[in-house]
Amino acid sequence: MKKRITFLILLTSLIVLGGGISSKKETQEQLDNLENIKLAIYVNNEKTESIPTKGENIFDETKSSCTNDAYIIWDYESWSPIVKNVTTSLTKCTLYFKKGYSETILNGADPIIKDELVPITIDSDGTVKKADIGSEWYSYEKKNWANAIILKDETEDYLAGEVIPEDAIESYFVWIPKYRYQLWDLGQYETLTTIDTNKIHEIPIIFGDYNTSDDKDGECTTPMESGATGSCQVGDYMTHPAFLSIPSTGFWVGKFETGYDGASSTSEAEQNIKNANKIIVKPNTYSWRNIQVANAFYSSYEYKRNLDSHMMKNTEWGAVAYLQHSKYGSSTSVRINNNSDYITGYAANNEPTCGYTGTNEECNQYCNDGSCNKAYPNSYLASTTGNITGIYDISGGTWEYVMAVMLDESGKPMSGRNSISNSGFNGPYGCPTCDSDSSLLTELTNGYDFPDKKYYDTYAYATVTEQYQRRILGDATGEMGPFNTNANLMDIRKISSWCDDGAWFILNSAPWFERGYMFDFASETGMFAFSHTWGSNFSYRGFRVVLTP
Numbered sequence: 001m002k003k004r005i006t007f008l009i010l011l012t013s014l015i016v017l018g019g020g021i022s023s024k025k026e027t028q029e030q031l032d033n034l035e036n037i038k039l040a041i042y043v044n045n046e047k048t049e050s051i052p053t054k055g056e057n058i059f060d061e062t063k064s065s066c067t068n069d070a071y072i073i074w075d076y077e078s079w080s081p082i083v084k085n086v087t088t089s090l091t092k093c094t095l096y097f098k099k100g101y102s103e104t105i106l107n108g109a110d111p112i113i114k115d116e117l118v119p120i121t122i123d124s125d126g127t128v129k130k131a132d133i134g135s136e137w138y139s140y141e142k143k144n145w146a147n148a149i150i151l152k153d154e155t156e157d158y159l160a161g162e163v164i165p166e167d168a169i170e171s172y173f174v175w176i177p178k179y180r181y182q183l184w185d186l187g188q189y190e191t192l193t194t195i196d197t198n199k200i201h202e203i204p205i206i207f208g209d210y211n212t213s214d215d216k217d218g219e220c221t222t223p224m225e226s227g228a229t230g231s232c233q234v235g236d237y238m239t240h241p242a243f244l245s246i247p248s249t250g251f252w253v254g255k256f257e258t259g260y261d262g263a264s265s266t267s268e269a270e271q272n273i274k275n276a277n278k279i280i281v282k283p284n285t286y287s288w289r290n291i292q293v294a295n296a297f298y299s300s301y302e303y304k305r306n307l308d309s310h311m312m313k314n315t316e317w318g319a320v321a322y323l324q325h326s327k328y329g330s331s332t333s334v335r336i337n338n339n340s341d342y343i344t345g346y347a348a349n350n351e352p353t354c355g356y357t358g359t360n361e362e363c364n365q366y367c368n369d370g371s372c373n374k375a376y377p378n379s380y381l382a383s384t385t386g387n388i389t390g391i392y393d394i395s396g397g398t399w400e401y402v403m404a405v406m407l408d409e410s411g412k413p414m415s416g417r418n419s420i421s422n423s424g425f426n427g428p429y430g431c432p433t434c435d436s437d438s439s440l441l442t443e444l445t446n447g448y449d450f451p452d453k454k455y456y457d458t459y460a461y462a463t464v465t466e467q468y469q470r471r472i473l474g475d476a477t478g479e480m481g482p483f484n485t486n487a488n489l490m491d492i493r494k495i496s497s498w499c500d501d502g503a504w505f506i507l508n509s510a511p512w513f514e515r516g517y518m519f520d521f522a523s524e525t526g527m528f529a530f531s532h533t534w535g536s537n538f539s540y541r542g543f544r545v546v547l548t549p
């Protein structure tokens with residue numbers, strides 16, 4: 001491991017080549033020495049006269065070197081080298097560059113590495129190594145999704161291929177490339193009907209940095225908003241909306257549910273506070289729960305502003321789900337994380353065959369001692385890829401709040417149920433007198449303001465949950481129909497045609513979406529599961545972080 005040295009520390013022996021002299025205080029003698037450095041530049045082992053273009057090439061730190069004990073640090077911001085420890089005018093530096101790896105099928109939607117993000121590969125035993133980004137370090141064609149980490153100490157640097165210790169890692173992220181997908185159902189379900197398991201299929205997608213309006217292969221020119229009918233038809237390809245509200249060639253999703261840094265028990269991870277410094281995204285950690293949506297959002301928002309961090313939206317959840325169920329993901333039911341202590345990265349040993357009853361242990365196999373599950377890294381079946389490169393806790397673990405809320409009849413995003421149970425965002429209540437709320441308050445006015453609209457999804461008003469036509473195409477709700485109830489359960493519960501996953505749409509008394517269900521809902525738990533809730537803090541609800549650099 002090498003330490004990244006801060007620029008301008010040793011001004012007497014520093015030069016920025018191709019970017020100008022760094023200091024105004026060097027002596028003429030020092031300038032003479034610096035100007036006499038000789039450069040040799042190679043791109044893919046062929047000599048060239050100038051530094052190659054940024055973006056298409058990467059600096060090969062393992063091969064580049066200088067004579068007379070001088071050495072190079074590459075400044076990626078200005079795309080120029082810094083030569084340090086220059087002690088003689090006879091210094092020669094050889095710079096090597098190579099073409100950065102890109103995957104043809106992504107059509108320009110390759111992962112973006114910038115600032116604190118460190119590209120990695122993960123061995124099957126969980127060993128993390130810094131990726132050589134000039135070689136194949138991901139392949140969506142092979143279901144190996146790109147991974148990156150953020151280090152606890154951002155001044156640390158590692159060479160390509162070097163092992164990065166787990167205790168040096170703060171958070172893991174997985175890249176979701178921009179894509180369009182083929183519509184199979186417009187989700188126009190206003191009532192419960194009959195389950196149709198034939199709807200389950202491998203979802204066709206095409207990667208690429210383009211929007212649907214540029215699509216020449218289909219007739220879908222406008223992605224459909226909540227409840228809209230639009231021009232999209234079954235069979236058309238539509239750019240997934242998760243890539244449109246925050247323009248990007250893709251986004252980084254927390255590989256695991258968000259954990260609470262320093263928690264050593266389930267109760268210590270229950271904190272209804274706003275504190276970006278407590279965010280970690282790691283396996284085998286306690287999920288951060290018992291937090292209102294507003295605190296979860298602003299903790300996520302303030303986590304890495306330079307990387308446009310935010311709390312996951314419903315449409316972003318849908319983008320992950322559809323990629324998982326394409327040929328580039330595992331395309332099967334994602335195994336439940338059934339760890340009853342809400343520890344991230346676990347996978348149940350067996351797939352539940354019946355839904356939640358509240359009493360039947362055969363249906364609700366969960367534990368915290370390893371008797372009925374496996375911990376990461378031996379939990380591939382809980383990954384969206386069926387291997388270690390995918391996203392975990394997308395089924396089970398804790399219920400995950402997403403930034404997706406219902407609008408009231410006047411078009412304002414709702415705060416929550418009432419003054420007792422709400423998100424912490426300012427806005428009207430959907431059921432002010434429910435739960436013996438005697439405050440007479442009809443809205444929250446002393447909480448947080450809603451953020452920019454691009455950071456949350458909105459849905460049309462309703463007083464019943466069965467109006468699934470209010471979906472946003474791509475959010476993995478209404479398109480999972482038809483919907484019905486599971487009459488075999490102790491309490492009649494609504495399920496979708498996809499894997500019998502739970503399917504409760506938001507309504508006025510519960511205007512916030514949550515995804516994935518929790519560890520003890522058996523077959524109703526799943527990646528396609530969605531439900532409604534109040535937005536308030538519960539001990540079994542958490543959240544996930546997304547980056548859109």
